[in-house]
Amino acid sequence: MLLRSDSFADGDPIPAAFAFAKPHPESHVTLSDNRSPQLTWSEVPEGSASFVVTCIDDDVPTVGDDVNVEGRSVPADLPRTEFVHWLLVDVPATQTELAAGACSEGVTAGGKSDPAGPAGSRQGVNDFTGWFAGDVDMGGTYLGYDGPAPPWNDERLHHYHFEVIALDVERLDLPEGFDIAQLRAALAGHELARARLTGTYTQNPALA
Numbered sequence: 787m788l789l790r791s792d793s794f795a796d797g798d799p800i801p802a803a804f805a806f807a808k809p810h811p812e813s814h815v816t817l818s819d820n821r822s823p824q825l826t827w828s829e830v831p832e833g834s835a836s837f838v839v840t841c842i843d844d845d846v847p848t849v850g851d852d853v854n855v856e857g858r859s860v861p862a863d864l865p866r867t868e869f870v871h872w873l874l875v876d877v878p879a880t881q882t883e884l885a886a887g888a889c890s891e892g893v894t895a896g897g898k899s900d901p902a903g904p905a906g907s908r909q910g911v912n913d914f915t916g917w918f919a920g921d922v923d924m925g926g927t928y929l930g931y932d933g934p935a936p937p938w939n940d941e942r943l944h945h946y947h948f949e950v951i952a953l954d955v956e957r958l959d960l961p962e963g964f965d966i967a968q969l970r971a972a973l974a975g976h977e978l979a980r981a982r983l984t985g986t987y988t989q990n991p992a993l994a
Contacts, residue, residue, distance in 0.1 A: 787830060789950050789981035793823035793886055800934060800946060800985035804886075806893060806914070807935035809989045814854070814938040822872070822889035822931040823985075827882050827950045831978045834879050834952040838973070841872035842966075843934065845944040853937045862941040869917075870966045871946065872931040873910030874903055876957050890931040895923060901930025910964040927963065934987035943993055946985050952978040 794800050800823070802808035808818040825839065846869040852858040874889065881904050889903050901909050914928040914935075936944040951973065958972045988994055 787827060787950065787952060787979040787981040789825065789827045789948065789983045791823050791825050791948070791983055791985075794985045796983050796985075798985060800987045805934040805987060806932050807989065809938065809991065809994070815935070815989055817893045818933070820890055820893045820931075820933050821887040822884065822933075823948070824886040825884045825948065825950070825983070827981055830879075830882065831952055833954055834978055835956045836875070836879055836953050836958075837877040837881070838951040838953060838958075838969070839872065839874040839877060839884070839949070840870070840951075840966075840969075841931065841946055841948045843869045843871060843936070843944050843946050845936070845940075845942050847937065847940065852939065854939060858939060860937050860940040860942070864942075866942070868913075868966075870911075870913045871933060872912060872948075873964070873966060873969055874907055874930070875910070875960060875964075875969065876907045877904050878906055879956070890933070893932070896926030897928030897932075898930050899927070903930065908960070908962070908964075910960070910966070910969060929963070936987060936989055938989040940988070940990055941993075943986050943988050946987060948983045948985070949980055951980040954978055 803819040805818045810816040909930040918924040
C-alpha cells in the first residue's frame with residue numbers, strides 16, 4: 787500500500803498551515819491554521835473493509851523541565867517518547883482520500899467534541915488532552931486531528947508519522963473517546979497492510 791500527500795512530500799517539512807502552532811518573532815509561538823493535510827492511499831489489498839488513519843510524533847521530550855522555558859533549551863539527546871496527534875478509525879473501504887482541511891480547520895480551545903471526518907468514521911483522543919490538562923483556557927478533551935506544536939526551544943527536529951492501515955473489518959471494537967493503547971489492542975488480528983508518510987516540523991529558528 788502507498789500513502790502520499792499533496793500537502794507535503796515524504797521526508798519534507800510540514801507547512802505551518804497544517805500545524806497547531808507556528809513560530810512568532812516576539813512570543814516564540816502562536817496558534818496556526820491547524821488544517822488536516824491532504825492524504826491519498828493506493829494499492830489497497832484485496833479484502834480491505836475499512837481503514838485507520840493515525841499521526842504520531844515520536845520525538846517528544848520525556849522530561850518537560852526545559853520545554854518552552856526562556857533561556858533554556860531541550861537537549862537533542864534527551865530520551866524521547868510518542869505524542870498522538872490523530873486517531874481516525876472505521877473509514878469506509880470506498881474512501882481512499884482525505885482532502886486538505888476535511889477533518890480539521892483551525893484550533894478549537896478545549897478540543898473538538900465532534901470532529902469532521904468521513905461518514906461512519908470515528909475519532910479518538912489525541913495527546914493535547916493531557917498536555918492542556920489543568921489549563922483554564924485550553925483544557926478539555928481533544929478528539930480528532932490537531933497538528934504539530936513542538937517546543938520552540940527543542941534542539942531536535944520532530945518527525946510526524948502519518949499511517950494508513952487497511953483492515954479486514956468494517957468497524958473496530960472500540961469505545962467512544964478511545965486512546966492509542968485501545969486502538970493498538972483492537973487492531974490485533976485485523977491488519978492487512980499499512981503505509982507511512984513522514985513529515986518534519988520545528989518551531990526552533992536555529993533548526994528552521
